[in-house]
Amino acid sequence: MTTIGRPARPGDRITDVVGITVGHSHRVDADAEVSGTAETPDGHGWATGTTVVRISWPGAIAAVDVRGGGPGTRETDLLDPSNTVQTAHAIVLSGGSAYGLATADGAMRALEAEGVGLPLDTRGHVVPIVPAAVIFDLPVGAWDHRPDADFGAEAVRVAGTDFAVGSVGAGAGARAGALKGGVGTASVTIETGPAAGVTVGALMVANPVGAVIDPTTGLPWDLGESELAELGLTRPEAADIAHLAELAEKHTVLNTTIGVVATDAALDAAMTRRIAMAGHDGLGRAIRPAHSPLDGDTIFAVSTGAVRPESTDPATASPPGMHADAAIIAEVSRCAADVVQRAIVDAVLAAESVASIPTYADAAPSAFA
Template identity: 70%
Template sequence: MAVIAPAGDRITDVAGITVGHHHRIDATARVADPESPGAGWATGTTVIRIDAPSAVCAVDVRGGGPGTRETDLLDPSNTVQTAHALVLTGGSAYGLAAADGVMAGLEALGVGLPMDDQGHVVPIVPAAVIFDLPVGSWDRRPDAGFGRRALAAATVDVAVGSVGAGAGARAGALKGGIGTAGTRIADGPAAGVQVGAVMVANPVGSVIDPATGLPWAATALDLDTYGLTPPDAGDVARLGDLVAKQTVLNTTIGVVATDAALDPSSTRRVAMAGHDGLARAIVPAHSPLDGDTIFAVATGTVHPPQPDTVPPGMNRDVGLLAEVCRVAANVVQRAIVGAVLAAEPVAGIPTYGDVLASAIR
């Protein structure tokens, strides 16, 4: 049964953002290996719907092997500054077809850039993919139907773990998945602003330090947040054996959203800051084999009063932006770690709970 992220700690706490998943996972799914091909279905699609008229969108791509759609459109120097949905999906480049279904679904609802006075619209639907083709049969991957069903399922309730685009994800030697996190900033120039993230963890690197069996550089406060404690030596040794045998699968993708009012360049800065959280959670990150991509959305509904001490010629919202970026890195990190901790077994890939049961309080 899918785990639902609690209110107050999810991307959908940003008003106007909803998330929907669609996936297929067969009980007979098998991971491909040198001796035999994969079998069955183990893949999916996640759609982040944006229902905010003033939303600004941006993207930052850091991995050396990205699979993306409409990312050039989100360059702050270009004309279109928004999106109506964002697609995160399995299936490698084949999975980009899921965005066609999202476009069709939005068009049927009349959602998109208005093109004339006859109701014609063009939905803007950027997308990014993970490489999960060896998990299950190579030719069983998301298509337009996956995208349309994920769009139809979008709600404020966010399921996490081995769902949606995280269905076939692996995180180093362990099962990966999808996670979310969110925070409302309490004070300072960004007081009252909400920031959240949803991330699909499928990296070449590891989210768990094989020397400790815990998230990288986790503090005592981090362990309290994740509900973890140092595991026993036998469990850590088992993780080490798995790491020595792991195969290369790649790419962590996701979305950071805030209700702050930001311009396109500042929104891109939020996407860039999200990669700081990715690099804290995954070692190594941004490798030539990863396609690490983070989208950012600023819905534009909250703009706290800003100090009048900013020198002329600087971004007047620099204090607001700095706080949103700081929190963006934190929620991305927590969403990635949470994805691995919430993952359930798929195709025989071991989960964190399977291997390091003694670490779970």
């Protein structure tokens, strides 16, 4: 198994939200090959995995917003704000298409062994709440090499605040159009305004049908000069832009982008779902087109409630009949879109080639200043 991934940067990762940890389990073979060619019609080797976002803050609220036309999910109905259960103990993101939903069984098993879950009797028994979503990565590596319950259990056991990004976990076999996709993360702490002190973070598994690179510029969509400079990117040479266009003609059509947005703001269930909805705005900025009939685009949201900002500015107070936290929710939603966009870009830039799928750096080396 090859060693892949680079460390997520402290101060710019989902685990900057207190109470959130991340664990990966994957298998990537050096000789993995994509299926569908005359030489390897069924692929070869392993190139898949699972990522678990653990939620340990007591009283955390969870929600979800599904916008792709081909989702593979578990326990998403449970997270409807009108239903009784409003929390989750872990969220599983996995490769393996619908087969990969089995990884949530292992995550539940590992959480139960730790006594983590809803306490539903007086004898110490618990039921862990573990929603899940999967990406379609079956053609990368052998079709029948997909993550199972053991992957989910291992990802739970290794979860921590330090974790890797790139071709790791659920992103091991991910593709971003014709380029290599992966896992990315980002976060921001709000410094001023009604939500001052609140942190918002995202972890995304980028595996979209749509393009993550603007074919005109050869750069990630909608990034300003300062953002490009921060990432060490510059407009690539014409030959590299043309190469990217050639690769785009070979893009796949059965993909999905999934992830989690987390905040330490104290939000109710309905407003936590609104954070998931706002996250899709960031997905739409980073990927074009997004939410296609063949994508399963799904974003979960978590509000730990560790921070309760209190604004004394009457200008941000909600009028009678409106949600009391409207100003806070608006600011957290804005940040949710931003961190989702940046997490998807991070996934593409951090990805390493697996099964000969080219990375952005492979395809456009002149973009890296």
